[in-house]
Amino acid sequence: MATATTVNIKLSRSNRIYRSSEPVEGKIVITSATSISHQAIRLSVNGSVNLQVRGGSAGVIESFYGVIKPIQIVKKTIEVRSSGKIASGTTEIPFSFNLREPGESIVEKFYETFHGTNINIQYLLTAEIPRGYLHKPLSATVEFIIESGRVDLPERPIPPELVIFYITQDTQRHPLLPEIKTGGFRVTGKLATQCSLQDPLSGELTVEASSVPISSIDIHLLRVESIIVGERIVTETSLIQSTQIADGDVCRNMTLPIYVLLPRLLMCPSVFAGPFSVEFKVCLTISFKSKLAKAQPKSDPTAPRLWMALERLPLELVRTKRDQFSC
Amino acid sequence: MEFEFRRRDYGATIDSQLLPRSQAHKHPLSSTLVSRQQQAKTVRGSEIDFFDPLRGLDVNASAEEEVEDTSISTEAATQDLIKEWKLLKRILMQRFPISFFLWVITGHKARKIISLTSVEAPSVLSHSEETGSEQISLEETAKIMNQQEYMAKVHELRDGITCAWQAEDRVTSLKLSIKVTKLLMDTTVLQFYPTVFVIVTDMLDMLGDMVWERIKQKAELDIDGTVICSLLMISVLKQERLAITGFAKLPLSIIIFIILPTFLCLSFGLSLYAHSYLELAILPCWRFLINQPMEVLDRLLMMVRGLADPLASLYCRLYMVHRMQKFGFCNSGYLIKCIKDIEDVLAPILVDKEGYSYITDDKKLFFSLIEPAIEYIMKCLFLTGRQEKNVLGMLEELGFGRKKLHSSYNPSHMSILLHYLLKELPSELVSSLAMEILDMIKCSNDCSFSQVLNYKLLGTRLSEGKSQDGFLSSLINEVIQAASQYQSLYDYLRIIDAYVDLTLQNKMENHLDALLDDIVRLSCDKFLTEEEQASLQSIILKLLSHFENLQEVLSLNHFIEILDLMSGTSKSSVNMHLLNMGTRNGCISDSTTVQLLFEVSQALYDATDFVTIKDDDNRQTSHLISRFVEMVDYGAEMERHLMFLAECREAFNGIHELKETLVRSSNTLAVKALKAGKKHINFVKSCLAFSEVTIPSVSTPTKHLNLYLETAEVALLGGLISHSDGLVMSAVEYLENVAGTDGLRSIDVDSMASVVCKLCSLLVMVPGNPEKDVMEILQSIFSATCSSSWAMQRLKVKLFCAIISLSSTLSQDNLPYHCANPEIIGNDLLFFGDSSYKQELVSFTQLVLGELLNAIEKESSQIVRGNLALEACNCISSALVMNEKVSQVCLRLLETAKGCLGANDRYMESTKKYLQL
Helix, strand or coil, rough: CCCEEEEEEEEECCCCEEEEEEEEEEEEEEECCCCEEEEEEEEEEEEEEHHHHHHCCCCHHHHHHHHHHHHEEEEEEEEEHHHHHHHEEEEEEEEEEECCCCCCCCCCCCCCCCCCCEEEEEEEEEEEEEECCCCEEEEEEEEEEEEECCCCCCCCCCCEEEEEEEECCCCCCCCCCCHHHHHHHHEEHHHHHHHEECCEEEEEEEEEEEEECCCEEEEEEEEEEEEECCCEEEEEEEEEEEEEEEEEECCCCCCEEEEECCCHHHHCEEEECCCCCEEEEEEEECCCCCHHHHHHHCCCCCCCCCCCEEEEEEEEEEHHHHHHHHH | CCCCCCCCCCCHHHHHHCCCCCCCCCHHHHHHHHHHHHHHHHHHCCCCCCCCCCCCCCCHHHHHHHHHHHCCCCHHHHHHHHHHHHHHHHHHHHHHHHHHHHHHHHHHHHHHHHHHCCCCCCCCCHHHHHHHHHHHCCCCCCCCHHHHHCCCCCHHHHHHHHHHHHHCCCHHHHHHHHHHHEEEEEEHHHHHHHHHHHHHHHHHHHHHHHHHHHHHHHEEECCCCCECCCCHHHHHHCCCCCCCCCHHHHHHHHHHHHHHHHHHHHCCCCCCHHHHHHHHHHHHHHHHCCCHHHHHHHHHHHHHHCCCCCCHHHHHHHHHHHHHHHCCCCHHHHHHHHHHHHHHHHHHHHHCCCCCCCCCHHHHHHHHHHHHHHHHHHHHHHHHHHHHHHHHHHHHCCCCCCCCCCCCCCCCHHHHHHHHHHCCCCCHHHHHCCHHHHHHHCCCCCCCHHHHHHHHHHHHHHHHHCCCCCHHHHHHHHHHHHHHHHCCCCHHHHHHHHHHHHHCCCCCCHHHHHHHHHHHHHCCCCCCCCHHHHHHHHHHHHHHCCCCCCCHHHHHHHHHHHHHHHHHHHHHHHHHHHHHHHHHHCEEECCCHHHHHHHHHHHHHHHCCCCCCCCCHHHHHHHHHHHHHHHECCCCCHHHHHHHHHHHHHHCCCCCCHHHHHHHHHHHHHHHHHHHHHHHHHHHHHHHHHHHHHHHHCCHHHHHHHHHHHHHHHHHCCCHHHHHHHHHHHHHHHHHHHHCCCCCCCCCCHHHHHHHHHHHHHHHHCCCCCCCCCHHHHHHHHHHHHHCCCCHHHHHHHHHHHHHHHHHCCCCCCCCCCCCCCCCCHHHHHHCHHHHHHHHHHHHHHHHHHHHHHHHHCCCCCHHHHHHHHHHHHHHHHHHHHHHHHHHHHHHHHHHHHHCCCCHHHHHHHHHHHHHC
């Protein structure tokens, strides 16, 4: 066979985002130099929550387990075409199916797609073309993204729940350099702790005083994934992204904006399901100029250090109705 | 057969040929002069009509301009600003040239730049990682990288961005752009920053345009390439984005909603520098989403505040303003916020921890670097303000006009900001806000910009526009007070320089006096530096150009003292103006003025090297001095005048032009003395003697000769025959000498001919000396002409003709004119009836005629020869009686002419007619 036969799944939406209530549409594109006979063309949908416990916070025994049994959200197979023959050239076979049939009862809720460190919520669409024993079956897999399609989503705008925070040498629970401790500093600001996924994380921050010059102020987005393993809850906190909002010793009493666009694929609405939960946090770090900081090899930027002041705030992410227009 | 002179009756000829004369009511020349002067006076009287093209337009015109201004379309303004931006870039590159690279690119920077150009795309580093790597490389040994290498790297980087973009590898091109922005993080060497800024922003602009084009293209075209909607449509659609449900199905929406945030997302997690610059670069793309992205602009404005380095943050703001205005997002509100932020950023730099504000070299450099940026932002502000027709409101936001409302409000601005604000302020507002601005300048005495220059600028701006005198007096008073507090002459002069015009125009004599007093007080016994000289010069020149009359200037307090302060080139320049002014209003008779101007001239003369250098400047100086000598008039004190001339001759020995003036003046003086009466004859003699000894030093031959003749005429008028004889002889001798030296090839033939003709006509009046050979002078002229190698044939022919005419005239019984002095007897009476005299003339003429014919034959050019022959023919026929011999000569000449010119020449025809041949 000169050219390989290829199978592709092309979804109707280029961003591949669907609600659980909507039909998933698209076409299977088969390109082949010769005509192929097949037993059937099947399409299977598989949605699951994959949980994994890795070292660190997990105990020794759990880490042996590694993968915990995934939680099935949806699994179904549809036959798009019964056995037959496909002509040479490009053949497109359209399909459409509902994730949730009207009368069907589903075991699990349709969680939104999420890719984390320990928790992965993934929806895959696989096309399979078995061709008997002599030929290798042809197959293609594509991931599609599920966004919450609930009707009771809050209207936009959600009331901005601004949390006022202030950071001084006394709010720090970890040891600070003596000159920072004695010289003192005061940074105040406010931040919206409830935030729509489509909106940026917003707020503001003011350096009111600082005797030691500041070298940088950063906003770190953290996700906190918790899994119940047996009797224990294993929690893993990981850094999603950092955004610098001040570089150098900024002017005092000047309001700086906090504005962080949320990375779509790395975040999802906060989830509190039975066996697992996904939460988010915002960590504000103020690094002071210090020789120690330069000597220190780079590591986790949110870890408490002698030359850094920290403030962690919870962040609740929600999906709002407006988002439904986004595609 | 002998020649015979034709008899002439000059009186009859005059009577017959005289044109009828009638009296004119006005002198044709004087009348226009008077009316012009009157015109000039009216112009000065009512200044409203006065139109100076260089000055700003007057009230009416400015009103019109305002109307036009308001109609400035946004696009035109944007175009203006784009031009401004280009200009700014050029200024930045020029003022802080790239040669800095040579020593700038050492050590870690070089390494960083090299690492920037590596094409392998590493994962996007977080800024903390960057600082770490920088730290390590700091310890690297210095590595020199020259500017070509650096530029090559930069170009490579730029090409990398374009190539990657074109190859659809947008992530790489974005990553490269991020690297580019990192260049801007480094402010270790300040001078280097503007150049890097220009290079980097060029690249970012390019990137921004590419992104814009791409989104636009995506939005306009379907995947198949068919146009689905134009940009115009999009702008309509995006406004009703939520209303149109079908809109969600357009692929464009996907692109807009996905590409843009993705782009932004990518730039997050980066250093603030990369983030800010990239977001600014793609700022225009917000247009696809919203019409006026207010929130975005607000946020960006605040985001830039996070850049703590003052230089970097200022340049970042500059780029922000540039991007905003380029896409019409500009709005005075943002600009004002921006300016206020700048003020906040700069404030800590001005004042040290101890609360002192003193200038260091670093600060000076820093402020010089931010100047262009601030100027650009201010320009934008006022352009936008005018567009929005809200300049006043804008100023109010900046703190103007509030003082009256809140007495406690302190409207001080940083002096550098104030300077550029004032520079861009519309001139009609400058005068209405002048007092307030003055207060602000007084308050803003910081090291960011020289307060002196701010005072100066206020003055300059005030003199530009139309100012009301109401407040001017108190304003100038305050300025003078403020200026005198400086205790430094240079500062004082610089400030006052701008206000002198205002003081003069508004006739504030008391201020002017105070000002001059101060100058003298501050400069007491001090040698002025070059800068001080220049400022002082400018002030003095303003004074001089304001006053009509030198006397008025001299009567100013301390003026002479101030003049004495000057030295060097500025002194010369002032001196030139003084001389010019002194000589432009007619005669100078006041002895103190003469003395002053003489000293001035002497100083000028001493300052100029007349012997070796000959250029235009010298010419002007010598012209001015000569003019001054010419204009001096002592009236009845003629002896003193002559003495003055002698003094001048001594003092200005090197000026050739002046010699002529001296002789002329002395001659004029002699004539004046003659007119005054007989008793002055000795004085006349001394004048003549003065002239006689002065003439030989005149170098130009024709001038030399002319002066001899002129002096001889004066001597003749005075009845001093021996003097005039001597002078004429000197002239003739000089003529011979010219022939002898032969060094003067550049003699103008025609002017020489006219001088000799003039000599001949003078000789008509000069009585021959019976004791000597009567023909001596004539023969001398003749022999000089014959032997001269300098005289071309054409000239010779002319001179011979003149001599023949002269001989003919002298042979007449009644000469055509006589000397005005009745004591001098003409040759007609002196040799009346003396046949030997006439005989001598005839034989002499014969001799000359022979030479004349020879000379014609020798002429090489045919046409010239023909014409000369005809000329000679005419001359001969009018001088001599047409007997056989003469007609033979004439026929011969006509033949020559015919041969040369042809038979049909009109001159020949008329000559033939005249000769009746």
